[in-house]
Amino acid sequence: RASTPKVARSTSQTPTTTRAVGVWEVDLATFGVDARSELTLTWQRGRSIQQQTLHLLAQTHRDDLKNQQTTYVLGAHNDPGTTDQFTYQRPVGLVEALGESLHQVGADMTLIATGVRKMAQGALPMSSMGGPIMLFVIAEHSAKQGMMQFSHTLAMVSVNLGMLNLLPVPMLDGGHLLFFLIEAITRRPPSIKMREYANALGLALVLGLMVMVFKNDLGRFIFN
Known part of the structure; x- marks a missing residue:
């Protein structure tokens, strides 16, 4: 059962990390626990405290977007309805809703920035990017989960496009802002020739x- 608190402890060479886990469907990485290391699971059954050392099983599969994923599983699951015990809804006012919306947008922006940084570092493959076909698939899956999830997906896409548009790449709004910054620093606008070269590079x-995202979409959804 997952209705009682559990503790996942990493016993690798890194400093020991101990975290309480409320339900089984939890990403241990978000708690700073290395799922590939030896873990110690502690749980309570009645008044008895029990403990077991284990290794998670690595499983490779493709998600709904046809991306290959490796997950580490324990082999346990929640009793039916357990997750519902940790979920509740309550009405909120306009001010609180606005605050929660801004908080969610900030979290989405952080997630997108993390993905871009991982791509730049090579930790996330470029093949994980998608184009219009992936957007249609994401919209379809989110619509099946209800209007709330569908609305959040639309907002996520809007934030994603907005952040990409602000990248300092010529032909994008971020490129124009970069030119304005250069002009503010040098006290003169960039030359026409420089702008032409920069715009050509940005267009390329x-x-x-x-081309890359269309190729990824075709390989993922059409020819896979």
Whole structure:
């Protein structure tokens, strides 16, 4: 059962990390626990405290977007309805709803920035990017989960496009802001020749990105 608190402890060479876990469907990485290391699971059954050392099983599969994922599983699951015990709804006012919305947008922006950083570092493959076909698939899956999830998906896509548009790449709004910054620092606008070269480079980058995401979509959803 997952209705009682449990503790996952990593016993690898890194400093020991101990975290309480309320339900089984939890990403241990969010708690700073390395799922590939030896774990110690502690749980309570009645008045008895029990403990077991274990290793999680690595399973490779494809998610709904056809991306190959590796997950580490324990082999346990919640009793039916357990997750519902940790979920509740309550009405909120306009001010609180606005605050929660801003908080969610900030969390989405952090998630997107983390993904871009991991791509730049090579930790996240470029093949994980998608184009229009992936957007349709994401919209379909989110719509099946209800209007709330569908609305959040639309907001996530809007935030994603907005952040990409602000990248300092010529042809995008971020490129224009970069030119304004250069003009503010040098006290003179960039030369026309420089802008022409920069716009050509920006256009090449944007077209290359479009070709790549279309190729990923075709390989993932059509020819896979």
